[in-house]
Amino acid sequence: MSTHQAFVELQSRLGETTAKIKQLQAQMRSKEGEKKRAYLTMEELRQLPDDTNTYKTVGKVFILEAKSALLNEQEQKFRDSENAIASMQTSKEYLEKQVGEVENNIRELLQQDPGLARQILSMTVQ
Template identity: 35%
Template sequence: MSINEHALGKIVHDLQSKLQEATRMVGSVQAQIQTREREKRLSELTNKELSSLQPDTVTYKSIGKMFIQEPLPQLTSELTERATEMGKDMEALDKKRIYWERQKTEAQGNLQELIKQIQNAQGA
């Protein structure tokens, strides 16, 4: 194996590693976005159900395996804040997803281009 072939092999390996990393990160970020969407939807639905109650209704907030009594206005405020926070998190994660998808596309393109160049060089 010549030095040139060795260098090409290393470059191909590096591009494959970048592609695998980008693919893994896109999947991870998409899973995080889905989790945030689910949490946001749950907060919004719970808040919607609580809005039909009288303001003096006794409500409880779940903390782990126990429940703590909490005034209805405070509970709805927390749920609204949580839904807003999840929305902001989803926006940030979407930016990350776009970045990693761009990295993935770039790595795929570079890898395909390199393979074509290698094939052309071998054919010549």
């Protein structure tokens, strides 16, 4: 395989991996929002007396639920969000490691073939 083909392949992998990282970051922000909403809801529910009527929304309908059931549901959402965020963070770290490896491979490739480096620079200058 020529160095130019190898460079194009590495550049493609770099772009794909970077896109995956951005997608993961967006998912993590979403889960952080869910986690924060669950936490705030739990805090509000804890302040209420135990005999307070509480309602759960299901679409456009409000259903009477016990405070403890709603509290447990919010705690579960909070834990699920934390677990998902931890999992995504692990995936993000793995992808960032892959980006570093691909960048190193590109550097090595350019050091091995100075002609390719000049060719790439001439394409970017125009």
